Amino acid sequence: MSHRQIMEALSGLLLGLFVTILSSTVVSNALPTIIADLHASQTTYTWVITGTLLSMTITTPIWGKLADLVSKKLLIQLALVIFVVGSAIAGQAHSPAMLIAARVVQGLGAGGLSALVQVIMAAMITPRERGRYSGYTGAVFALATVGGPLIGGVIVDTSWLGWRWCFYVGVPFAVIALIVLQKTLHLPVAKRKVKVDWLGATLFSGAAALLLLWVSFAGDKYDWLSWQTAAMVGGAVVLAVLFVVAETFASEPIVPLKLFRIRTLSLSTLASLFVGVAMFGATTFLSQYFQLARGDSPTKAGLMTLPMIGGLAIASTISGRIVTSTGRWKSILVLGAAAMTVGYALLSTVRYDTAYWQAAVFMFCVGAGLGMTMQNLVLCVQNQVRPQELGVASSTVSFFRSLGGAIGVSALGAVLGNRITHYMTEGLARIGVHASGNGGSLPKLSALPAPVRQVVQDSYGHGIGNVFMYAAPCALIAVIVILFIKEVPLRTSNAQEPPTGAAPSMPVTDASVRGRHAQHREPELVSAGVRNPIPANGQVTAPMQAYASAEMGQPPAGGMIRGLVRNGGAPVPHAVLTLIDVSGHQIGRATTGADGRYALPAPGSGTYVLIAAAGDHDPQAATLVVGDQPVDFDVTLNGSGGLAGLVRSVDGTPIEGAMVVVTDARGEVVAGGTTDTAGGFLFPAVVPGVYTLAVSATTYRPAAMPVEVGGGQIRQEVELLPGMQVRGTIRAEGRGPIPDARVTLLDAAGNVVGVTTTGPDGEYAFTGLTGGQYTVTATGYPLVASGIHLTGQGGDAHDLWLGHPAE
Known part of the structure; x- marks a missing residue:
């Protein structure tokens, strides 16, 4: 309404x-x-x-x-x-x-x-x-x-x-x-018994x-402690x-x-x-x-x-x-x-x-x-x-x-x-x-x-x-x-499920929007029984007109509705705008460009309803009165929930392929995926609540943090620190590098952090480590163990020499 x-x-x-x-x-x-x-x-x-x-x-x-x-x-x-x-x-x-x-x-x-x-x-x-x-x-x-x-x-x-x-x-x-x-x-009237x-x-x-x-x-007609009190209070309790x-x-x-x-x-x-x-x-x-x-x-x-x-x-x-x-x-x-x-x-x-x-x-x-x-x-x-x-x-x-x-x-x-x-x-x-x-x-x-x-x-x-x-x-x-009441952000719709018969969404890749995951979707609009899906490439630059009946033909000359679709001041590209008349018939449709601007011709003077929608935003509708002159009308869309963000390194470089996992308060995984080429991720289906966001990537130290998702889309930027590394070569006197030697890394408490085998050149490596005291052991010849203390970022060379095998 x-x-x-x-x-x-x-x-x-x-x-x-x-x-x-x-x-x-x-x-x-x-x-x-x-x-x-x-x-x-x-x-x-x-x-x-x-x-x-x-x-x-x-x-x-x-x-x-x-x-x-x-x-x-x-x-x-x-x-x-x-x-x-x-x-x-x-x-x-x-x-x-x-x-x-x-x-x-x-x-x-x-x-x-x-x-x-x-x-x-x-x-x-x-x-x-x-x-x-x-x-x-x-x-x-x-x-x-x-x-x-x-x-x-x-x-x-x-x-x-x-x-x-x-x-x-x-x-x-x-x-x-x-x-x-x-x-x-x-x-509407509910028809049931x-x-x-x-x-x-x-x-x-x-x-x-x-x-x-x-x-x-009590206290006037009779005493507070009386048979009348017992009868009335007892009767009230029984009836309750x-x-x-x-x-x-x-x-x-x-x-x-x-x-x-x-x-x-x-x-x-x-x-x-x-x-x-x-x-x-x-x-x-x-x-x-x-x-x-x-x-x-x-x-x-x-x-x-x-x-x-x-x-x-x-x-x-x-x-x-x-x-x-x-x-x-x-x-x-x-x-x-x-x-x-x-x-x-x-x-x-x-x-x-x-x-x-x-x-x-x-x-x-x-x-x-x-x-x-x-x-x-x-x-x-x-x-x-x-x-x-x-x-x-x-x-x-x-x-x-x-x-x-x-x-x-x-x-x-x-x-x-x-x-x-x-x-x-x-x-x-x-x-x-x-x-x-x-x-x-x-x-x-x-x-x-x-x-x-x-x-x-x-x-x-x-x-x-x-x-x-x-x-x-x-x-x-x-x-x-x-x-003691737990606050849940207010919904922006009356129903908790999508309407029955809603059309499926078409995937749209939007690499131009920073931090947006490649699985972002745009809605498919259905009006007056005519289905008009957005093209799969999402590249609609000119206004598109659609009419409820073939008899309408080309729209007559009339006014123009134009404006900007934005979210908190930022333009919303590829937002879909639909114009309908007072009887519910679809008059026209267009999508915004990269700058968030749109233009829709109206068939003539009158009152119309403009509907704006974008995949990760709540739809909005407004009643407009159109005359002979253009009508300038900007639309503000609010995020409909979900979690988006960007994963980058300390120097600001986006990290592609980082694993992003969202878990709820019970530890259950509710969403997961990898970042795109711009380091961005988007989980539009995350409902409002408090979650744990965990991010990991090769050669980087993993990170975890609490996030609270509300009624609008939440954006979280994650910075991963480079993981510390221990690498080196296993050698033996008189034989040089030793291949297939078993190398084990233990932490200060004696727990096994990682196990690897040397390559043909006798080299090994452990990555993604945090600072602290470690012990490197190598077997194949008699066991050799050597302590190491990691304090800085990056790699730390640590070679080991194995003795001769026992005769």
Whole structure:
């Protein structure tokens, strides 16, 4: 897909994602007012958020599995419809229970949107380029997160609207997203029978619900150590074990356990779990901090969180660009998790009277950390699974992040309720006020006397600071887990194998390119059912036109497309360029000359797609609009992996015929060959990883070194030192040179280094030696041994005299 096609499809996806985030942020900022209006408790506040997270967590793997089986477009439209229905019900809620139920329905749709956006992006965009488009996702996330609190604050502060419009505001955006997706999203549909693991989903739902209910009510409704705790925790453990058993035998498991054999996926999901705890569990209570600890209005509270959103937007955009340009992601992940840890540790010090600029800096650190971790944890997993497993792998990471969020909101909400009660009781006692039970409902600061109001603000400020203190270790654990993830450079294609039916390659000898092995291959292009292989000699200097049908005849006069094909500034000779029209028909084809330049005539004004390919580079495609004037368009090709290099001597002379061997970490030979006349070698089939490169040549000392092959082609220059030599003549008194004498060379430890036999002239030689102490022995007459110490380069003459044989 061209950049334009991707952006058109992303417009609907990002609009749907915007709806999901907007509804969440609008409500989170308005919740203190909503809960107070419904006369609900802190536990209800927690469960309004936890209910959404729980339903989103449970359904995310189901959406991911369905994405691997049926139409992704239909699924995301269905998720939007479910989300709109849940929003409408929430707007009509007149009791805490109805509000929580409506939020659960919203979570069902939100789970589909959050999972399917990642899955569809993975289906359209290669991992290497996905970092760039993930930046757009981060920008939308930031926009919705900024706009949500502001819109929610204005709605709550406007008497003629009321908080119910917080749930209605996302409905128009969802309807627009449905229409845009219908027109712009066109993906292939998998035609196979759908079989969803409903048993696994049910068992997991029960286990997660029991665990969250226990965390929410323990210490309030009953003691932490009680029969209720034993029943709920024991039931959750039993259901979790049954879930694992069910997944082992399920034909289409909701969470395929075999995927956890992939180390990157296992560690990424674990890191996502703790990132979710920190992210959802802590940021959920920021609106309470600004409204109940600092006494700000809902609108102002939304403005106060802008530093965190700014950090998220800036970090996600910049890190996405860096990942795309370098193909490296681990350093970004480590830095992001570390920034989040520092941010939460600093936020743990906030109180109701903390200077805002300090809180703003702390929030910026947290936002920057989130921007660098959320998308990249999914990206590194998508990079290592098969295309048919993209859906379930992506949703598994989102699943554990949402699970961590649900646990974090529930657990930290329970901690917050307990600490606020404790601090408020102590504070009121200090001013001589007896705390009367109010059912734990959220206070309205404007209705409280000044002394009591200050106690309430101090209690919420101190309690929310404690929440951040518990979030910081979770972020730190995520840092430790990420450090153990092995970085694999991002792929530059979506598939791991070449497409079925791809044409075989034709060999091309390219001795003019220094260091390139004679087995280098150029691709054979096939378009519109017409096969047009490159000539075997590779010498195509004039543009070649090929047409899909004979009726087209000669191309009419039109514009010209010309330019330069390069790799990092160096021209790429013999690159193949193909021009196709919007219907997929091949219009023309040409190859670049030695200077990397090309020229292609266009049949007339219009929009065309130019495809560029070279044997050891990733292909590139671009959409061009051609008019009457020539279009100058340069193409940059990146290496597609492989190992190339040059073997030379100390004085710079290329060494022809040197043996080059590449072995993996297990010592298995993965590639091997000899250098060409220019001393060059090329192994295009070496996949990314760490290898050992060994080079040897006659009269030279062998060399070995570690090399790391990434997403682009790696070039390694090897310098061989001349091998030391021992040569001489075996003679006997009265007989001169002795032929066929057996000569043995021993090292300082007595090990046999080499054995040879003298020639007719009595001469022998040992080459390729390193410095050190050696012993030369000769037999044929009585044994003679003589020590020798090699210190310099080159040869060392060492003759031996044999005595007469015993009579």
